[in-house]
Amino acid sequence: MRIKNHPILEFPQEEEIAFTFEGKSVKGNKGDTIASALSALGIMTLGHSIKRNRPRGFYCAIGNCASCNMIVNGVPNVRTCITSLEENMDVWRQKDKGVIK
Amino acid sequence: MIKKECIIIGGGPAGLCAATMALAAGCEVLLVERSSKLGGQLTKQTHKFFGSKNQYAKWRGFDIAEKLISEIIDHPKLTVLLNTTVVGLYKDQVITVLSGQKYTRYQGESLLVATGASEKFLAFENNDLPGVYGAGAIQTLMNIYGVLPGKNVVMIGSGNIGLIVSYQLIQAGAFVSTIVEAAPFIGGYKVHASKLVRLGTKILTSTTVKRAIGKDHVEAVEIISLDENFKEVPDSSRIIPCDALCVSVGLSPMHHLLSMIGALTKYIPELGGFVPLINDHFQTSLPPVFAVGDCVGIEEASAAMMEGFLGGLYMSEFLNKKHPNHDELIEKYEKELFLLRDGPYGKKIKAGLKKMEDANQYVE
Ligand SMILES: Cc1cc2nc3c(=O)[nH]c(=O)nc-3n(C[C@H](O)[C@H](O)[C@H](O)COP(=O)(O)OP(=O)(O)OC[C@H]3O[C@@H](n4cnc5c(N)ncnc54)[C@H](O)[C@@H]3O)c2cc1C
Ligand code: FES
Numbered sequence A: 001m002r003i004k005n006h007p008i009l010e011f012p013q014e015e016e017i018a019f020t021f022e023g024k025s026v027k028g029n030k031g032d033t034i035a036s037a038l039s040a041l042g043i044m045t046l047g048h049s050i051k052r053n054r055p056r057g058f059y060c061a062i063g064n065c066a067s068c069n070m071i072v073n074g075v076p077n078v079r080t081c082i083t084s085l086e087e088n089m090d091v092w093r094q095k096d097k098g099v100i101k
Numbered sequence B: 001m002i003k004k005e006c007i008i009i010g011g012g013p014a015g016l017c018a019a020t021m022a023l024a025a026g027c028e029v030l031l032v033e034r035s036s037k038l039g040g041q042l043t044k045q046t047h048k049f050f051g052s053k054n055q056y057a058k059w060r061g062f063d064i065a066e067k068l069i070s071e072i073i074d075h076p077k078l079t080v081l082l083n084t085t086v087v088g089l090y091k092d093q094v095i096t097v098l099s100g101q102k103y104t105r106y107q108g109e110s111l112l113v114a115t116g117a118s119e120k121f122l123a124f125e126n127n128d129l130p131g132v133y134g135a136g137a138i139q140t141l142m143n144i145y146g147v148l149p150g151k152n153v154v155m156i157g158s159g160n161i162g163l164i165v166s167y168q169l170i171q172a173g174a175f176v177s178t179i180v181e182a183a184p185f186i187g188g189y190k191v192h193a194s195k196l197v198r199l200g201t202k203i204l205t206s207t208t209v210k211r212a213i214g215k216d217h218v219e220a221v222e223i224i225s226l227d228e229n230f231k232e233v234p235d236s237s238r239i240i241p242c243d244a245l246c247v248s249v250g251l252s253p254m255h256h257l258l259s260m261i262g263a264l265t266k267y268i269p270e271l272g273g274f275v276p277l278i279n280d281h282f283q284t285s286l287p288p289v290f291a292v293g294d295c296v297g298i299e300e301a302s303a304a305m306m307e308g309f310l311g312g313l314y315m316s317e318f319l320n321k322k323h324p325n326h327d328e329l330i331e332k333y334e335k336e337l338f339l340l341r342d343g344p345y346g347k348k349i350k351a352g353l354k355k356m357e358d359a360n361q362y363v364e
Helices: A033-042 B014-025 B040-043 B061-072 B137-143 B160-171 B190-198 B256-260 B302-318 B326-340 B344-363
Strands: A014-021 A024-029 A067-070 A075-079 A090-093 B004-009 B029-032 B079-080 B086-089 B092-098 B101-111 B116-117 B132-134 B152-156 B173-179 B202-203 B205-215 B220-225 B238-241 B244-247 B251-253 B263-270 B273-276 B289-291
Touching: A014 B244, A024 A033, A033 B238, B004 B014, B014 B029, B014 B040, B014 B061, B014 B101, B014 B302, B040 B061, B040 B137, B061 B302, B086 B256, B101 B302, B116 B137, B116 B289, B132 B137, B137 B244, B152 B160, B152 B205, B160 B190, B190 B202, B190 B263, B190 B344, B244 B251, B263 B344, B289 B302, B302 B326
Parallel strands: A014 A090, B004 B029, B004 B101, B029 B079, B101 B289, B132 B244, B152 B173, B152 B244, B173 B202
Antiparallel strands: A014 A024, A067 A075, A067 A090, B086 B092, B092 B101, B116 B251, B205 B220, B220 B238, B263 B273
């Protein structure tokens, strides 16, 4: 959910950025990270754990914990909480250790 | 390999203030920051700062960051790398940085680490469910990106961070039904706690979380009461619905880069856990390497800034580029640091620093 009214901060209407999540076209805002855009869309699960396939969301949001790792434009283990969202990014949930091509 | 005079890792208040002094002393500075903005924790702090007799008390955190940045950003001797993480530290002050997919190496004549802290985690059943977030993470999402990750939140921990983030959640439009605190008393300042109680938040002391409940994400939390030995009180379990469970149980210093080069560390709980040993010039056990701010002990931004100024001054002196007003400035910032730690909340820090001092004697 995007914050509309805030007593101290202003969040002006930003330009939209189109990207794909699990193959579907979705939209985020300019200034978003991949993780903040997904959270605004109500998407909480960013990946699954390697052994038990448990859902994973972000935890620290500042690049410390790797809980938000996803596959972005084919590259695995991207910390989406500190990676700025860009037009046409292709974002997928990660379920394994990732394969570096 | 690219050579630089001073390399500063981390652009929070500590790193920014160190850069300010090193630049003023005539050094060339490379400042490396992982996120897309400088300012560290300050950029997401919308509240007016406490911090006693300090010049920045009553300022909002992000305004302080803005001021510190604007004072140095156009300096010709400053190079700032944003979206760049230092991933390796080697002897001879060599760092490897990762920016996008690219690794680059730099070498500094001296190096200052100001990487801040990371949030502690808590062990309970289902603590890995999406919807269990660090307090700082929630703050980052709401105050920087304008995204509210939950509407009905339960907060774990009643220290100042837990209280402040709860208040900021309410300002952003969420409901914070409950704050649970394992200790028998509220950890943070009473003013913050009373404000929350007036807004309808229940603060339950001697209470903790037993498990998060939900399939794909948090839907509720089971809480229990604790006796004076922190043991579960029988039949005290309750279930509270929520869509986000926010963990605010303290911070631990990020000293890990320093461990890569074998800088000595010590476990000092008063300072937040393992910390690098530093002397009174903020030098680690490897002299060209300095460390300041939360990464050498969890304190406050005001203290991190004073340490940054001091660290920057000492580092310049180390490089034979002593600031023209070195002695005066050292005295000024040492005094402010002393005043900051003089209150009742400074007791713990002072006890921790005493342990650091003792450990240093042992090393020598
Ligand atoms: C919710 C909350 C409320 C607070 N309220 C107050 C208050 O009212 N008053 C007060 O005085 N203090 C307050 N504080 C504390 C204050 O914010 C911190 O003490 C202060 O920010 C510490 O400064 P620092 O520069 O050491 O670390 P940080 O501000 O954490 O900065 C560290 C920087 O280093 C960067 N970094 C880390 N690792 C790397 C790496 N490997 N490569 C590149 N960059 C890296 C990080 O991205 C970050 O920008 C609060 C803290 C929180 C979380
Ligand atoms: S959520 Fe911790 S690294 Fe992204």
